[in-house]
Amino acid sequence: xxxxxxxxxxxxxxxxxxxxxxxxxxxxxxxxxxxxxxxxxxxxxxxxxxxxxxxxxxxxxxxxxxxxxxxxxxxxxxxxxxxxxxxxxxxxxxxxxxxxxxxxxxxxxxxxxxxxxxxxxxxxxxxxxxxxxxxxxxxxxxxxxxxxxxxxxxxxxxxxxxxxxxxxxxxxxxxxxxxxxxxxxxxxxxxxxxxxxxxxxxxxxxxxxxxxxxxxxxxxxxxxxxxxxxxxxxxxxxxxxxxxxxxxxxxxxxxxxxxxxxxxxxxxxxxxxxxxxxxxxxxxxxxxxxxxxxxxxxxxxxx
Ligand code: NCD
Numbered sequence: 001x002x003x004x005x006x007x008x009x010x011x012x013x014x015x016x017x018x019x020x021x022x023x024x025x026x027x028x029x030x031x032x033x034x035x036x037x038x039x040x041x042x043x044x045x046x047x048x049x050x051x052x053x054x055x056x057x058x059x060x061x062x063x064x065x066x067x068x069x070x071x072x073x074x075x076x077x078x079x080x081x082x083x084x085x086x087x088x089x090x091x092x093x094x095x096x097x098x099x100x101x102x103x104x105x106x107x108x109x110x111x112x113x114x115x116x117x118x119x120x121x122x123x124x125x126x127x128x129x130x131x132x133x134x135x136x137x138x139x140x141x142x143x144x145x146x147x148x149x150x151x152x153x154x155x156x157x158x159x160x161x162x163x164x165x166x167x168x169x170x171x172x173x174x175x176x177x178x179x180x181x182x183x184x185x186x187x188x189x190x191x192x193x194x195x196x197x198x199x200x201x202x203x204x205x206x207x208x209x210x211x212x213x214x215x216x217x218x219x220x221x222x223x224x225x226x227x228x229x230x231x232x233x234x235x236x237x238x239x240x241x242x243x244x245x246x247x248x249x250x251x252x253x254x255x256x257x258x259x260x261x262x263x264x265x266x267x268x269x270x271x272x273x274x275x276x277x278x279x280x281x282x283x284x285x286x287x288x289x290x291x292x293x294x295x296x297x298x299x300x301x302x303x
Contacts, residue, residue, distance in 0.1 A: 021292035037066035041098035061290035120297035135168035150177035158217030183207035
């Protein structure tokens with residue numbers, strides 16, 4: 001039994017193991033070979049925050065593996081009656097769920113849920129802390145397109161301070177031997193004190209120059225209690241990843257975005273829908289990676 005709470009605590013062999021398992025699942029599904037059916041476990045999907053891709057891909061991953069999912073969302077639950085996260089998790093444990101997948105608006109909430117649950121638990125994004133399965137799916141996508149991660153230069157551009165995707169990716173990519181450049185307006189960059197791996201850069205042209213991968217981040221307006229310094233238009237003028245920027249500074253780069261996209265803000269349509277875009281692959285690969293992560297947590301052998 002394992003828990004996947006953050007890439008920060010994962011070592012390189014574990015990351016490679018999960019990526020390999022994901023690629024093996026993808027191969028089987030592509031060739032319409034049967035996926036070895038598991039022990040029909042029940043997986044609770046606890047989403048305390050909105051989600052489209054992550055929730056659906058976990059459901060899809062569990063279904064491919066023959067597991068049952070039980071969905072839990074804030075709406076229609078006893079959270080509305082003031083129940084705590086701890087009591088909610090204990091209730092679900094006592095009702096016999098075998099594993100939980102947790103998304104929560106507060107950083108660290110998944111660690112608490114995992115501790116109380118005591119069994120397999122996957123972080124599906126907690127506040128601005130981490131989103132490990134997103135980074136693992138992104139790693140598989142980069143490996144497919146570039147052949148390797150080791151030695152690449154990856155620019156992560158946008159609202160870095162609020163982004164759990166940026167954090168998990170910065171940890172994963174640096175553990176795998178890539179050079180990470182974090183870029184955004186100073187109001188949306190984490191303090192150097194956070195010790196996130198990667199260099200800091202405040203000019204998007206400098207950040208993407210010669211990069212192999214450009215990863216765009218969504219402006220997370222819902223996490224900006226203090227407002228965005230400057231307007232969205234200013235942001236787009238200065239930090240948008242678009243066709244002109246890429247043609248001039250990173251013509252060989254693939255472009256990624258975890259979604260959902262603010263088209264015309266952090267990325268233009270021509271780039272999001274163009275040949276360098278790997279956004280569709282990121283979504284496709286996320287299902288296989290989540291299958292691999294469920295196997296890894298349950299201690300199943302994939303091969
Ligand atoms: C991200 C998330 O929720 O952290 N989306 C996702 O899971 N694919 C990124 C975001 O919301 O901007």
